[in-house]
Amino acid sequence: MTDQQPPLSAVHLPWFVSTEHQTDVLLIATGIFLVLFVFTIGVLLLRLHHLPEHIAGKEQKVQYQVVAVLGLLAMFTHENLFWIAGLLLAMVDLPDFTGLLGRIANSVQRISFRKGPEARRIRDVDRGLLGFRQPTKRFRLLFNLPLKERDCHYG
Template identity: 35%
Template sequence: MADIHPMAPEHLPRYFAGADGSDHLFTVMIFFVVGIILILGVAYFTLHAMPERMAHKGNSTQLQLISLLAMLALFTHNNIFWVVALVLAAFRPPDIVTPLNSIAQTLQNLAGRDRQ
């Protein structure tokens, strides 16, 4: 405490800047703010990628459409694209092609032609 000016009170808080210009509270707050920004950025991008992770179980056309919508939402900041991507990822589209192929195969069998 020998560095304190004679006119200064004896009870200065420890977070005040020192006479040499060092400010420990400012240094701690810089690290805190940078850490919070990094954590929020990781959380944002993790949440933003949620529809794409959900779509990996589906077919590739659906995954491509969801990825495109997610990228549009990221770059345009229109949240409706992200909501649509999330809805597409959450609900599987009905399989229309398999019954139609079965019907076509049956009709060809009835007509006497074998389908290659």
């Protein structure tokens, strides 16, 4: 009496177990899933990390640059405080002082170059309202005004 074993092919194996010369389907599927999962998580984390820069991109250039530097510091130093500071700075609308100061400078320049009866009237009103005395010689030299009152073209 010989013990006869059934051939190997007749034994039922689960689908994920590969035989000697077959491709391991589970290993390949798991590898593809792992690569895609790591790539997706990396993209999502980088997108989250650069969220303050995307928010500040709509604002002023200086604010965007400060937020970008804070984001880089947070990424390279692994300090979350920099990221939080950048996010808060990106969400705050800072007033545009450069535009305001530029408009003030342009207005002052236009006023300084103004001549004629309108300029005389403005100067007379300013002197009367503010109680200005006649400018001293030092003041006239400093601001390049005529030294004698008769040389003035006030009116």
